[in-house]
Amino acid sequence: MSKATWNGAVLAESDKTVMVEGNHYFPAESINKEYFKESDKHSMCPWKGTANYYNIEVNGEVNKDAAWYYPSAKEKAKHFENYVAFWRGVKVEN
Template sequence: MAKAIWNGTVLAQSDNTVIVERNHYFPADSINKEYFQESDTHTTCSWKGVASYYSIEVDGQVNKDAAWYYPTAKEKAKEIEGYVAFWRGVKVED
């Protein structure tokens, strides 16, 4: 089971992650939503589409834009549409 951990807290865990470009993408229903805050940040990937971001807050500490997802992925990335991936110090254990 893959787990995403930051600041000693499990943010997400799933047996059904999808790995793309060495990143585990977690199904939306596997994240602990209490730690996630919508961000206004968006970036564009030429083959995946426009990514939206979440900031993570655990015990009063905020990790800005530490998670991202593609709400409407392009055709070649449909398998990760709505799935959440992590960076910025969030450790993913396989």
């Protein structure tokens, strides 16, 4: 079971994560949506496609663009389309 936490809150928990380039990608249904706010940030990966970002908000603190996902992944990344990955101090453990 993989778990993502930040600022004392469990952001996501799943035994169905997908490991890509050293990041655990969590299924969309495994995230605690109350902590996630859409960000206006986007980035492009040549083989995965365009990533959308979330700001994480816990107890009034915001971790800007701390999670990302690929809503329309390219063919080679379809198996983790809409899965959510983390960085910027979010702790992911197994």
